[in-house]
Amino acid sequence: LDPSDPKPIRKLKESLINRIAAGEIIQRPANALKELIENSLDAGATAIKTTVKDGGMKLLQIQDNGCGIKKADLPILAQRFTTSKISAYSDLSSLRTYGFRGEALASISHVANLTVTTKTRNDSCAWKASYVDGELVAPKAGANADPKPFAGVDGTTITVENLFYNTPIRLSALRGSSEEYARILDVIQKYSIHNALVSFVCKKVGSSTPDISTPADSSTLQAIRSLYGQSIGKSLLHIDVENEPNAEHSWKAEVYFSNANYHAKRTTFLLFINHRLVESNRIKRALEAVYTGVLPKGASPFFYVSLELDPRSVDVNVHPTKREVHFIDEDDITIRIADNMQTKLAKAGERTFEYQSL
Ligand code: ADP
Numbered sequence: 001l002d003p004s005d006p007k008p009i010r011k012l013k014e015s016l017i018n019r020i021a022a023g024e025i026i027q028r029p030a031n032a033l034k035e036l037i038e039n040s041l042d043a044g045a046t047a048i049k050t051t052v053k054d055g056g057m058k059l060l061q062i063q064d065n066g067c068g069i070k071k072a073d074l075p076i077l078a079q080r081f082t083t084s085k086i087s088a089y090s091d092l093s094s095l096r097t098y099g100f101r102g103e104a105l106a107s108i109s110h111v112a113n114l115t116v117t118t119k120t121r122n123d124s125c126a127w128k129a130s131y132v133d134g135e136l137v138a139p140k141a142g143a144n145a146d147p148k149p150f151a152g153v154d155g156t157t158i159t160v161e162n163l164f165y166n167t168p169i170r171l172s173a174l175r176g177s178s179e180e181y182a183r184i185l186d187v188i189q190k191y192s193i194h195n196a197l198v199s200f201v202c203k204k205v206g207s208s209t210p211d212i213s214t215p216a217d218s219s220t221l222q223a224i225r226s227l228y229g230q231s232i233g234k235s236l237l238h239i240d241v242e243n244e245p246n247a248e249h250s251w252k253a254e255v256y257f258s259n260a261n262y263h264a265k266r267t268t269f270l271l272f273i274n275h276r277l278v279e280s281n282r283i284k285r286a287l288e289a290v291y292t293g294v295l296p297k298g299a300s301p302f303f304y305v306s307l308e309l310d311p312r313s314v315d316v317n318v319h320p321t322k323r324e325v326h327f328i329d330e331d332d333i334t335i336r337i338a339d340n341m342q343t344k345l346a347k348a349g350e351r352t353f354e355y356q357s358l
């Protein structure tokens with residue numbers, strides 16, 4: 001063999017391509033859960049129940065009461081790039097759903113055993129289907145792969161079992177099940193605050209008391225109180241901010257943030273842009289700076305920001321996990337929100353001062 005002789009270039013096998021791609025989207029149980037919650041919300045669910053075993057590595061099950069999936073769609077459901085949400089590139093500029101890539105269920109089926117039980121309002125029974133590597137498979141030896149009729153209620157239950165059974169390196173990179181479970185609870189907590197009208201329940205298999213249980217038709221404030229504690233509930237301020245009247249791009253933000261009386265060890269920051277849970281260290285730092293001189297050293301605030309931008313000024317198509325979202329006028333918007341928070345904090349401060357001096 002001549003080492004200077006280049007090796008031939010070959011096309012990767014489809015299943016290998018898909019398993020590699022799946023690894024970019026599903027890094028840990030909490031990522032899979034986020035995709036599944038978003039699907040349930042896209043399906044119009046008002047109740048979403050999560051059941052977890054072993055930090056989601058053994059079992060992650062999401063039951064919703066959404067619109068369900070038509071039986072005829074089940075054969076292609078878990079194939080890559082199959083979606084009911086967009087049909088043209090231009091649809092991205094008016095996107096009203098979380099999903100659009102048609103990759104989540106496919107990815108999950110490439111790194112776990114996926115089972116879907118679903119019933120639409122018009123179906124007389126539910127249908128149950130199992131998937132591996134994007135395709136329908138027989139649930140057990142001797143059976144065929146076709147969806148089976150099943151007694152079930154309206155909505156969809158997605159069951160993910162043995163996550164990363166075929167990617168041992170990914171599995172070994174995970175933390176222990178309690179750490180993975182904590183991440184799962186964090187995702188559900190954040191989505192339940194942003195979707196206060198939807199009821200969320202999360203429990204471990206075999207546990208009789210749920211770790212999260214929020215009622216439907218709650219308010220944002222009630223949701224924050226019940227999930228992050230009464231002490232934060234009593235110290236919350238609320239503002240609505242929007243673009244300057246003559247701005248080129250319109251936007252609005254709703255912000256709940258703690259006042260000077262709230263001292264946490266670490267900052268809690270929830271950021272939703274066009275209803276999508278995202279992360280932004282730049283925005284986090286800019287809003288933390290508002291508390292300089294307000295909070296004693298070592299104390300940190302809580303803030304929840306829901307920002308709605310003209311869909312034409314956000315590029316959601318930046319990364320498969322869609323976590324880092326970029327948008328036009330990011331700095332100006334952040335400064336305007338920070339200024340408004342500062343003003344409100346100052347006013348709230350004067351008020352407490354007046355009360356105290358009475
Ligand atoms: P995407 O959300 O990007 O369309 P997914 O792989 O997450 O891709 O889902 C593929 C399709 O399966 C969705 O477009 C939707 O039609 C259907 N689907 C997935 N989850 C649910 C659910 N919980 N309820 C109803 N339909 C669902």
Ligand code: MG
Nearest residue numbers: 035039099104
């Ligand atoms: Mg999706």
